[in-house]
Amino acid sequence: MQETASEKIETAPENRQPPEAKKFDFMVVSNRLPVDRCSSDDAENDDDGWRRSPGGLVTALAPLMMKADGAWVGWHGAPDEELEPFSHDGIDIIPVALSTNDVELYYEGFSNATLWPLYHDVVAPPEFHRAWWDSYRRVNRRFADAVIEHAAPDATIWVQDYQLQLVPNMLRQSRPDLRIGFFNHIPFPAPEIFAQLPWRRAIIEGLLGADLIGFQRPSDAANFMRSARRFVGASIKQQQIQVKGPEGEVSHVARAQAFPISIAVDQISELAHRPDIIERARQIRQDLGNPKTILLGVDRLDYTKGIGHRLKAFEELLKEGRLTVEDATLIQVASPSRERVQQYRLLREEIEGTVGHINGSYDTIQNTAVRYLHHNYPIEEMVALYLAADVMLVTALRDGMNLVAKEYVAARTNDTGALVLSEFTGAADQLKQALLINPHDIDGLKGTIMRAVHLPANESRRRMRSMRKEILEHDVDHWSAGFLAALAEGELGDDS
Structure with a gap:
């Protein structure tokens, strides 16, 4: 009897071979690899010059990769450089090379100036260029070919995210034996909205190459199924999509389901209990003059995050005297993002100009209204910020999930604090005890911020306890296990 995907992941061969000579039963495919190059300062700490990336996806899947003796396919981050497969920290790595032209057209162009704004409800206008689309197809083919070369018979392949939407069907056409998520x-x-995309049919057909297509929210899965019905004439029953071959026969059944991603809750909780991080949180408050209330925003510098709306609401509260600079400080962490893209450079100028205007109007010698930090910080510093902040502001205009909201809740181990959360985030489906807001409603946002600032301690504990219970039960391991179990169930269904 054929092994299921989950059984393959439980069994690793005893003897590891060089990655270039191996065939893998489990492979993850993403735009970026799970490793970053070490800088010259810290290269001595890693024998091979690489270190594991800190992202949530890597945290979720690294243990699975090591257990399954699996491989990760992706770009290593440096254009115009080809690398041979290698192993790092128990994971086999298969690099895919991208040229400077690929980065400009496939990544900065089609992925992040066409798909990103389109998929975020056209918060910014998407651009449609045929040269970008041609590059997107070529690069997706390169990723698919890397999988085809290294995948064992009947392997399980898990493709990640919007940069690689054509890969599932490319895999199915060449390797119908594969189990594809x-x-x-x-x-x-x-x-x-999706109708605007000139290549909408090709994208839908690309995704329908998968056996299981996962989304953050049920509404996202429903939108996809509606588009599959409208643009390729797919027949859909419940969450099952009958995919037809070139002769009109049903080639396979794809399923579209919601699997909301989460965080490494144990890691955040452990950091939140560390004495040095607790002391760092106290130092942050002291450095700000020990205000009564610290409000915190943590975002990539992206137009979907609603940073401007947040600053506008905060400025108006200062202007109206409902908050004072002596009593309240806003820390805004805006990590650098896509700085070669014109829209992002303009956004940075706009946000920094707004912060300068607020501070110029309301700062005193002793107090700063907005502490603006345009940096990336290690997770230890982020947890210290979460501990220091009384109110977390998540005002995204559209967000698949927003893991910052979950990280803040995980860090509040004493059940204090308040989370102001946009209803347009995936996290709002799960963190129902957050103070939900429509970020476009500035007056409503201001009122909710004031409610958070003055939230009674017993209500804060009740809300935070409920949210912590939710994410403790549904952490990132629960997410990955749930997706792979559903993928394996489909495999069993095919055999029955």
């Missing part, structure tokens, strides 16, 4: 980490738009 795909997970979309960002929203999927309504058909009325």
Whole structure:
């Protein structure tokens, strides 16, 4: 009897071979590899010059990769450089090379100036260029070919995110023996918005190459199924999509389901209990003059995050005297993002100009209204910020999930604090005891911020306890295990 995907992941061969000579039963495919190059300062700490990336996806899947003796396919981050497969920290790595032209057209162009704004409900206008699309197809083929070369018979392949939506069907056409999963980490738009994409049919057909297509929210899965019905004439019953071959026969059944991603809760909780991080949180408050209330925003510098709306609401509260700079400080962490893309450079100028205006109007010698930090910080510093902040502000205009909201809740181990959360995030489906807001409603946002600032201690404990219970039960391991179990169930269903 054929092994299921989950059984393959439980069994690793005793003897590891060089990656270039191996065939793998389990492979993860993403735009970026799970490793970063070490800088010259810390290279001595890693024999091979690489270190594991800190992202949530890597945290979730690294243990599975090591247990399954699996391989990770992706770009290593340096254009115009080809690398041979290698192993690092128990994971086999298969690099895919990208040229400077690929980065400009496939990544900065089609992925992040066409798909990203389109999939985020056209918060910014998407651009449609045929040269970008041609590059996207070529690069997706390169990723698919890397999998085809290294996948064992009947292997399980898990493709990640919007940069690689054509890969599932490319795999199916060449290797119908593979069990293929795909997970979309960002929203999927309504058909009325998706219709704008000139290559909409090719994208839908690319995704339908997967046996299981995962989304953050049920509404995203529903949007995809509606688009599949509208643009390729797919027959859909419940969450099952009958995919037809070139002769009109049903080639396979794809399923579209929601699998909301989460965080490494244990890691955040452990850091939140560390004495040095607790002391760092106290130092942060002291450095700000020990205000009564610290409000915190943590985002990539992206137009979908609603940073401007947050600053506008905070400025108006200062202007109206409902908050004072002596009593309240906003820390805004805005990590650098896509700085070669014009829209992002303009956004940075706009946000920094707004912060300068607020501070110029309301700062005193002793107090700063907005502490703006345009940096990336290690997780230890982020947890210290979560501990220091009384109110977390998540005002995204559209977000697939927003893991920052979950990290804040995980860090509040004493059940204090308040989370102000946009209803347009995937996290709002799960963190129902957050103070939910429509970020476009500035007056409503201001009122909710004030409610958070003055939230009674017993209500804060009740809300935070409920949210912590939710994420403790549904952490990132629960997410990955749930997706792979569903993928394996489909495999069993095919055999029965």
